[in-house]
Amino acid sequence: MTPPPPAQFDLAASGLRKLRMALTVAQSGRFSLAADQLGVSQPAVTRAVASLEDAIGLALFDRSTVHVAQTEAGTIVIGRAARAFAHLVGPDGSANLVQASDHELRALLATQEQRSIVRAARVLGLSPPAVSRSLLTLERRLGRKLYRRTRLGLLPEPGSETLTRRIKLAYSELRQAEDDLAVLVGRGKGRLSIGTLPIARSGLVPSATLATLDSFPDAEITLQDGTWDSLAQQLRDGDIDLVVGSIRRLDDDPGLTARTLFDDTIAIVAGAKHPLTGIPHPRLSDMLAYRWILPLQGVPLRTQFEALVTDSGGVLPDGVISTDSTAALRTFLLDSDRLAIAAHQQVRDDVNRGLLSLLPMQVPRTRRAIGMTTRRDHTPTALFECFVEKLVSAAATYA
Structure with a gap:
């Protein structure tokens, strides 16, 4: 057996047909039975x-007995492959992609993203006719x-x-198999993509990320705002692994699940020098004399605050700035007499440094659960589990 490759490799490009054969061997327990089920010769399998x-670079099966057993590497690959092909089969099997080639699937993904065969070909490093042929074969x-x-352009x-x-979810499973195998042979870089909402961007996720890199120093961690x-x-598409921030209601999204931290x-x-900071008990009506910085339209916090203003009989002044950027929020507050509604933890560090001030007014019914949201069917890698452990530890300092 050749030594394991030092860099990440592409399991899908190694051959989806080969993966299907390996999965069938694992499920049947014998190469001969797998060949019968696949309608090919045993030597081909x-x-x-x-x-x-x-x-x-690793054996998938122990061939010392008639009934083949999976090695540790085999358990990793077969488990991920089974989940990948389940995505390709689909929930009802009516649009089964299991027999499609890697070229066909990648052509569809690139065309979907680029909305152009020419641009998709450029991304894939192929000619436009080659991409067209792959799409036609898949159709x-x-x-x-x-x-x-x-x-x-092309419309789906x-x-x-x-x-x-x-397809994205299937490829996500195979990428995670690659990461698991790399960890198995002690060459694990690992890849993790984290979606961050405003409250998690400045302290929680960076803290957990640095702690994770102490255990996985060569990991590739991407933070996506x-x-x-x-x-x-x-997250649903498998482009990122989890979202950290305020938790949303998921009643109509059974594919996702959330954990409160x-x-x-x-x-x-x-701002620390705002005129209202010198008033012991400012009223909401006092605050509505100033212009505001609010979360983006549709964010629950903004909806709740606007309802509070309306219920009090007040009206927000014109010229509202909408942003989800903590850095922009800080600049606006320091350079003007505007006010903002924000999560306490989002501005905690700036308040502690004396840059910003919290006005002494309780905002009713606006406590929020902060945590992580993942796909319900997600099977974590070692890197993912490490990050979650560090995230929980970091969150404990915010509770």
């Missing part, structure tokens, strides 16, 4: 699995059109976006 093992395989040409037919999500809607979509209070914030 043996060669395919051996080629996959050579690409990985014939599925018995349906995937795109229609318009003057605005109904259901195409669901297909691309399933965004709104809840954009990050939740990336702590509850945060909401505060009205001003």
Whole structure:
């Protein structure tokens, strides 16, 4: 067996057909039974699995007995492959992608993202005719059109976006298998992509990230800022692994699950030298004489605050600045007499440094749960589990 490769490798590009054969061997327990089920010769299955093992650099099966047993590496690959192919089969099997090649699946993903075969070809390093052929083959395989040409570019037919999500989730499983294998042989870099909402960006996630890198110094950790809607979509698609920040109601999103780390209070914030900081008990009506900085439209905190103003009979002044950037919020408050509604922990460090002040007014019904949101069917890697452990520890200092 060749030594394990020192760098990350592409398990999908090593051959989805080979992975299907290895999975069938594991499920049947014998190479001969797998060959019968697949309708190919036993030597073909043996060669395919051996080629996959050579690409990985590790044995997947112990062949010392008639009934093959999975090695530790085999357990990793087979488990992830089973979940990947479950995504490709789909919930009802009506648009089964299991027989599709890696070229076909990547062509669909790139075309979906670029909305152009020419741009997709450039991203994939292929010619436009090659991408077109892969898409046409996939359309014939599925018995349906995937795109229609318009003057605005390619537009996906109904259901195409669901297909691309399933492919992304399948590839996410295979990438995590690669990470698990690298950890197994002691060469684990690992990859983790974290979506961050405003409250988590300045302290919680950076603190947990640095602590995680103490245990996984070569890991590649990506922090992705965004709104809840954009990050939740990336989470569903498998583009990111978790979202950290204020927790949303998930009643209509059964594919996601949330874990609360702590509850945060909401505060009205001003620059340290704001005129209202000298008033012992400012009223909401006093505050509404000034202009405001609020979260983006649709964020629950903003909706709750606007309802509070309306219920009190007040009206927010014009010229509201909407932002989810803590850095921008700080600058606006320091350079003007505006006020802001923000999570206490979001501005805690600036308040402790004397840059900002919390006005002494309780904001009712605006306590928020802060935590992490993940896909319900997500199976964590060692790096993911380490990050969550460090995140829980960091959150304990905020509670």
